Amino acid sequence: MKAFAQLIKTIDSTNKTNLKVEALADYFQQVSDEDKVWTIAILSHRRPPRPVNTTLIREYASELANIPLWLFEESYHIVGDLAETIALVVPDSQQETEKSLTQYLEEMLALKKESDEVKKEYLVSNWKKLNYYERFVFTKLITGGFRIGVSQKLMTRALAKSTGIDEEVLAFKLMGNWNPNKISFQELILEENEADYLSKPYPFYLAYAIEDQPNDLGDPKDWLAEHKWDGIRSQVIIRKNQLFVWSRGEELVTDKYPEFEDFVGKLPNGIVLDGEILAYPNNEIGSFKDLQTRIGRKTVSKKLLEKTPVILKVYDILEYEGKDIRKKSFVDRRRILDQLHADFKDEISVFHLSEIMKFSAWDEMAKERENAREIKSEGLMIKRKNSTYGVGRKKGDWWKWKSDPFSIDAVLTYAMRGHGRRSNLFTDYTFGLWDDEHKELVTFAKAYSGLTDKEFKSLDAWIKKHTLERFGPVRSVEPYHVFEIAFEGIAESKRHKSGVATRFPRISRWRNDKKMGEANTLEDLKAMIPK
Amino acid sequence: MKTPLLAFNSKGIYCEAADVYIDAWKPVDKVIISHGHADHSRWGHQKYITHHDNVPIVKHRLGEVNIESKAYGESFTINNVKFSLHPAGHIIGSAQVRVEHKGEVWVFSGDYKDEADGVCTPFEAVPCHTFITECTFGLPAFKWKPQAEVFEEINQWWKQNQADGRTSVLFGYSLGKAQRLLKHLNPEIGKIYTHGAIENMTEVLRSLVDFPPTHLITRETTKVELNGNLVLAPPSAHGGTWIRKMTPYVTASASGWMTFRGARRRRAIDKGFVLSDHCDWNGLINSIKATGCEKVICTHGYTDIFAKYLRELGYDARTEKTQYEENED
Numbered sequence: 038m039k040a041f042a043q044l045i046k047t048i049d050s051t052n053k054t055n056l057k058v059e060a061l062a063d064y065f066q067q068v069s070d071e072d073k074v075w076t077i078a079i080l081s082h083r084r085p086p087r088p089v090n091t092t093l094i095r096e097y098a099s100e101l102a103n104i105p106l107w108l109f110e111e112s113y114h115i116v117g118d119l120a121e122t123i124a125l126v127v128p129d130s131q132q133e134t135e136k137s138l139t140q141y142l143e144e145m146l147a148l149k150k151e152s153d154e155v156k157k158e159y160l161v162s163n164w165k166k167l168n169y170y171e172r173f174v175f176t177k178l179i180t181g182g183f184r185i186g187v188s189q190k191l192m193t194r195a196l197a198k199s200t201g202i203d204e205e206v207l208a209f210k211l212m213g214n215w216n217p218n219k220i221s222f223q224e225l226i227l228e229e230n231e232a233d234y235l236s237k238p239y240p241f242y243l244a245y246a247i248e249d250q251p252n253d254l255g256d257p258k259d260w261l262a263e264h265k266w267d268g269i270r271s272q273v274i275i276r277k278n279q280l281f282v283w284s285r286g287e288e289l290v291t292d293k294y295p296e297f298e299d300f301v302g303k304l305p306n307g308i309v310l311d312g313e314i315l316a317y318p319n320n321e322i323g324s325f326k327d328l329q330t331r332i333g334r335k336t337v338s339k340k341l342l343e344k345t346p347v348i349l350k351v352y353d354i355l356e357y358e359g360k361d362i363r364k365k366s367f368v369d370r371r372r373i374l375d376q377l378h379a380d381f382k383d384e385i386s387v388f389h390l391s392e393i394m395k396f397s398a399w400d401e402m403a404k405e406r407e408n409a410r411e412i413k414s415e416g417l418m419i420k421r422k423n424s425t426y427g428v429g430r431k432k433g434d435w436w437k438w439k440s441d442p443f444s445i446d447a448v449l450t451y452a453m454r455g456h457g458r459r460s461n462l463f464t465d466y467t468f469g470l471w472d473d474e475h476k477e478l479v480t481f482a483k484a485y486s487g488l489t490d491k492e493f494k495s496l497d498a499w500i501k502k503h504t505l506e507r508f509g510p511v512r513s514v515e516p517y518h519v520f521e522i523a524f525e526g527i528a529e530s531k532r533h534k535s536g537v538a539t540r541f542p543r544i545s546r547w548r549n550d551k552k553m554g555e556a557n558t559l560e561d562l563k564a565m566i567p568k
Numbered sequence: 569m570k571t572p573l574l575a576f577n578s579k580g581i582y583c584e585a586a587d588v589y590i591d592a593w594k595p596v597d598k599v600i601i602s603h604g605h606a607d608h609s610r611w612g613h614q615k616y617i618t619h620h621d622n623v624p625i626v627k628h629r630l631g632e633v634n635i636e637s638k639a640y641g642e643s644f645t646i647n648n649v650k651f652s653l654h655p656a657g658h659i660i661g662s663a664q665v666r667v668e669h670k671g672e673v674w675v676f677s678g679d680y681k682d683e684a685d686g687v688c689t690p691f692e693a694v695p696c697h698t699f700i701t702e703c704t705f706g707l708p709a710f711k712w713k714p715q716a717e718v719f720e721e722i723n724q725w726w727k728q729n730q731a732d733g734r735t736s737v738l739f740g741y742s743l744g745k746a747q748r749l750l751k752h753l754n755p756e757i758g759k760i761y762t763h764g765a766i767e768n769m770t771e772v773l774r775s776l777v778d779f780p781p782t783h784l785i786t787r788e789t790t791k792v793e794l795n796g797n798l799v800l801a802p803p804s805a806h807g808g809t810w811i812r813k814m815t816p817y818v819t820a821s822a823s824g825w826m827t828f829r830g831a832r833r834r835r836a837i838d839k840g841f842v843l844s845d846h847c848d849w850n851g852l853i854n855s856i857k858a859t860g861c862e863k864v865i866c867t868h869g870y871t872d873i874f875a876k877y878l879r880e881l882g883y884d885a886r887t888e889k890t891q892y893e894e895n896e897d
């Protein structure tokens with residue numbers, strides 16, 4: 038545990054990626070093989086199930102810190118992270134422990150079935166004997182969600198550095214379902230194991246966003262475009278007459294999409310398709326909202342299958358005739374895919390192709406992008422004709438050029454304190470639009486990102502002077518300031534007071550030039566909902 | 569209801585009986601100033617009263633103003649109200665303001681910390697009936713380590729950077745934090761360079777405190793001579809072009825806010841040292857207890873939360889709005 042806590046501390050002491058990778062690589066050289074496996078598991082989000090529920094954890098921590106629960110909760114709200122809050126408020130220890138990371142994780146696995154008293158005793162006694170970073174790491178392992186500024190990609194790079202195994206090979210080995218409690222470092226990383234490869238997907242290749250215009254990508258003739266579909270990016274694998282469906286989150290979701298069994302026995306074995314799972318009600322592409330009715334379900338009822346069937350809109354082919362073809366050019370891969378689609382589309386109704394579009398000028402492409410919303414696409418994907426299929430997010434060959442967000446002018450109505458450094462500032466805002474009939478502001482969205490530090494500061498000072506009422510950490514403020522709010526998607530919603538739900542709302546700019554009466558109305562917003 | 573001895577109005581904290589303000593945020597005729605930070609000593613008052621050691625700071629920041637100065641513990645009377653200044657331990661020349669009238673005693677803390685920092689006169693609790701306290705770090709998440717430990721870490725960090733062939737850039741407010749850092753950096757490790765804002769302020773304070781020598785960074789300063797040495801800079805210098813001269817460099821910030829892991833990341837700083845010129849949670853509570861007061865008024869910081877907790881401890885505690893900065897470190 039000491040070494041792991043020290044690693045997190047070192048990573049916390051630098052913003053430089055190469056120093057983080059170095060620290061990790063050093064760490065992998067130092068620790069035992071079983072600690073390595075657990076570290077890989079934790080950093081690739083394969084944490085053990087949470088052994089104690091967080092309500093109890095909070096109670097125990099506030100008791101040990103000798104503060105009332107409400108004060109613990111307020112602190113948690115401001116710090117923003119439960120493990121960090123606990124590590125900060127409980128008294129500091131002068132004791133030491135030599136227990137390894139693996140020992141700790143094995144204890145946590147065993148803890149789940151214990152009584153509340155045993156759990157409490159376990160947590161409290163450990164909090165008492167760990168120093169700040171160890172306490173933080175220990176609690177983080179208990180509460181889960183280990184995000185510490187090291188992506189899986191960086192971890193893989195460090196592992197490559199310390200083992201000498203190629204980074205891409207490692208990424209492949211680390212995919213899929215494996216249990217850190219059952220697998221050895223030898224089996225996971227060092228051994229070549231054919232059987233494991235049957236279900237293994239390839240690391241996804243991800244595109245970078247084009248912020249402005251694609252013009253500096255050079256000659257449009259070197260590029261192909263497709264629509265960017267708003268579903269679940271997935272790999273569909275057919276090997277030895279078995280189907281495996283992987284989502285981008287590296288989750289095996291085969292059972293959720295029984296429609297795809299249709300691929301098996303028809304498509305030749307040794308095929309991996311990269312595509313987007315899309316809802317397809319009434320024989321047309323549905324919205325992401327439609328698809329959500331399928332995502333949450335473990336078992337899919339016949340009724341749901343009829344109401345919201347899915348298709349696979351295929352972008353690419355990564356394996357063919359049992360061979361990894363990612364190093365072939367995009368055009369060559371698409372040629373294979375197109376032929377496959379032509380041969381099987383009538384037999385396999387879920388097999389859809391993402392159509393390729395060629396453009397001779399960038400502004401033609403821009404026109405196509407403007408139509409994206411009408412066909413329920415999010416914008417365009419631009420891929421270099423001769424590009425290979427890469428690993429992870431890489432700049433250069435694949436770009437996404439999303440549709441411009443929706444935007445509307447709204448009035449600031451409520452403000453709430455931010456987290457961490459900004460915990461003294463009011464940085465979480467609620468915005469309203471005018472209800473013309475009742476001449477009042479109706480809340481339509483919450484947003485926090487999008488202002489500069491300077492703007493935050495000046496708005497914060499204004500809020501403190503123009504508070505109408507306080508409700509805990511929230512204040513209502515005088516309606517006065519107008520902001521342009523951008524968002525990605527819009528749909529009707531019964532759960533929202535406004536009757537409208539927006540996706541990813543954020544502040545795009547402060548409309549100092551507008552008076553509150555000039556903000557938009559709820560009717561304006563509703564008019565944006567695609568029919 | 570009788571008028572309180574000190575009231576919070578639109579211009580500042582007002583003592584009606586004496587017709588004098590304390591740390592006013594709008595221009596007034598007569599003001600008693602707790603310390604030299606910009607939000608407490610503002611421009612435009614007719615007459616300033618403050619501690620001797622704060623005079624050079626105020627003059628440096630505001631130019632020639634009408635100013636009268638006092639020693640700690642020296643009492644003076646304005647319209648039958650008795651005033652005196654007492655060490656606040658926040659920065660050089662910082663004072664708490666004690667106000668006594670008809671047997672009632674109020675103390676305004678200004679900004680304060682209860683740990684002796686080796687630079688300014690240490691904080692002294694002043695017995696009173698009503699204590700007006702800041703609570704910038706009034707949350708149980710804030711706990712400071714003894715400064716000796718923090719300075720040990722800072723000097724170690726500098727040494728390590730030097731061994732790695734990098735320049736150490738350390739951020740701290742130019743008044744207060746910078747001098748406290750300077751006082752405790754180990755000049756045997758290397759040279760200490762300064763940003764202009766810090767150099768000027770430190771120069772003003774050299775007549776009051778002994779500091780190690782510093783070297784102002786100028787246009788002529790080269791990367792080569794900076795390498796392995798330490799640069800003291802105000803937080804505002806981060807992100808500008810000025811800092812490129814230090815390449816290869818490592819950045820750190822010394823502030824109470826560095827308690828939060830996210831604070832360091834959000835400000836794109838490599839290393840955070842938790843070091844503050846304000847009280848931590850226990851410091852606030854202990855100081856309030858030590859005054860023996862019954863009533864507490866919480867001004868800037870986590871006022872609502874802190875006042876609520878004080879009420880649970882049995883104090884008659886409330887909050888008042890002021891225009892002091894809540895983001896000082």
Ligand SMILES: [Zn+2]
Pocket residue numbers: 603605608658679896
């Ligand atoms: Zn101050």
Ligand SMILES: [Zn+2]
Pocket residue numbers: 607608678679702868892893896
């Ligand atoms: Zn202050």
